[in-house]
Every structure is written in structure tokens, then in C-alpha cells.
Amino acid sequence: MDERVRRSRAAVLAATSDLLFERGYSGVSVDEVARRSGVAKTTIYRHWPSRTDLLRDACANIGTPQTTPDLGSLRADIAALMGALAEALTTARWTAVLPSIVDAGERDPDMAEMYRRLQQGYSAPFEAAIRRGIARGELPADTDVAALAAALIGPLFFRRWFAREPLTDGFVREIVRIVVG
């Protein structure tokens, strides 16, 4: 890909992300992306055959990547991951737009699959910490890794988007205590 193409693709994706954050998934139009990025609609459609293709690419990069801490114990690693996730859920602007992406997935199987993969990326550091806990003997060998990760992440997501109550340190500590003791 030559440099000019790379730059115009980046400009289009940046304009799409900006619109997504401002208006949510249903508020993004290719017209407005063209206007903001200064890239012609015909060029945009050459790279992304449909609005959904464009949105899928723009959404694939939102979120706050987490690295897996290695603090010597399952409890310490999980506490660190949960604290960082609660912080992101409280402050990061992608959290305001994420329900609109999940909603799009309810009607568009491609978006659903894109989001499922994005979520796997968010969950991966939790699953890595749990697998290390199994290797250390802190958890039984037959631990259901995905269920344990859901037991940790689920309550934080629930409080952020559904219960709409503050994600306090006390709440996060309580979930860690309930799930990993």
C-alpha cells in the first residue's frame, strides 16, 4: 500500500471513530465521514464496499488494551486487572459507544462476529491470568476458564451499563473476593 493510500485510509478511519464516539453506531454516515476526512466517497467505497465494512474496521480498534500483569499470585493479578478495567469503564470514551455496537450486532451477524472477537481480546488477559493460576495450582485443573472470566468481567459491565451504579473500589474488591476468594 503506498503512502498516500495509507494516509487517506487512516484519515477515513479516524473520522469514522470520531463520529462513532460522538453519535453512536447508527449516527455514522459515509457522507459525513467523507466530509470530515476530506476523502471522496468513491475512494471510501473502493476500500470499504459498505458502511458496515467501514464501521467494522473502525470498531475493531476501540477499547483499552490490557496487558496481563504478573504479580506472583492469581489474586494479585486479578485485582490488578479488575482495577484497570473498572478505571477504563469509568473514564474511557469508548464505553459510551459500546452499547450501540452491541446493539448493531443484534441485527447484523457480521457486526456480532466482529464484536465477539473484540470482546475476546478484552477477555484474553483475564483468561491468561486464570490459566497461570491453574498452572500454579491455585485453581483446580478443570477450572472453566471462560466462566471464571465472565464471573469477573460480567459484574463490572453489568454495573456500568445496566445497573448504572458507581464502580467503586469497594464494589470491585467485593467481586474479586466473591469470585477468587
Place this chain on the structure above:
Amino acid sequence: MDERVRRSRAAVLAATSDLLFERGYSGVSVDEVARRSGVAKTTIYRHWPSRTDLLRDACANIGTPQTTPDLGSLRADIAALMGALAEALTTARWTAVLPSIVDAGERDPDMAEMYRRLQQGYSAPFEAAIRRGIARGELPADTDVAALAAALIGPLFFRRWFAREPLTDGFVREIVRIVVG
């Protein structure tokens, strides 16, 4: 309220709910509600000053009301509630539209407050079962009731809308085991 008014209000709310289920929150227009219900727009606006007011009333009744079982133990009550919730999340058509309501709440504080109250209704049977567990001495007196309810409900919501993996009986049993032992 006289009978004719009651009937036209019911027709408007039914048309709004139908549209909501078909198209999600952003797909509902007062024009289309008027067309489907056969009630004039001026009449609709007399009862609901804005589209948001109408949507708030329509959304306030979605969901699957759960009663609190009384099976003699915390574990049995929670297992019954979790099984019923997993079943609703897998089959009920409101689950496909709920992310669009949560999304609306990200940009509209009135919708956020409406949804928060709706969610309190969904969570109430869990909290009642937990309080009975405290009264029976199955849980410590200082149990954080809301956190424990979030630890149960959150993983199911997470799997339905975010991880997008099947809500199997095995998964539900595993969450119950992790959270209430």
C-alpha cells in the same frame, strides 16, 4: 381516563413496542407509530409531549417479570432464578432490543434513569432471595446485597450480549457454584 382514551393509549403503546422490537430504539418514529396505531399524531403528542416520553413509557413495560421463588435455601432460590433468567435471555424478544435502550441512556439522562429503574425491577427478586439468605443465616449479616446480585446477573448478561457464547446449563450452574458455593 375514559374508555376511548384508554384504548387509544394502549394502541399507541402497543405500536411503539412492536416498532421497538422490530427496529430498536433509534428506529421508532412518531409518524410510524401514528400510522400503525391509527391514532393521530396530535393525539399522541397530547399524551406524550416528545418521542422520548413515548419511548420511556413503552420501554418501562418490557422484560420478563420474575417472582421470587421460596424453595427453602439460598442455593435453591438462586439456582431457580438463574435458570429462569438464562431462559429469558435465550428466548425473549426484548433481549434483542435492550442494548438499543441502554445505548439511548448513554446520550439521554432521562432514558438512563428509566432504564436504571427497569433494571432494579429485574434485580429485585435476586436481592429478595439474598436478603432471605441473610435472615436464615446462610450469608453474613453484612453481605453487600447489590454486589452479590451483580455477581450473579452480570455474568449472564455478559455472555448474552458481550461474549456472545451460549448460555448453557453448565455455564449457569458454574456461576451459581462460584458465587453462592
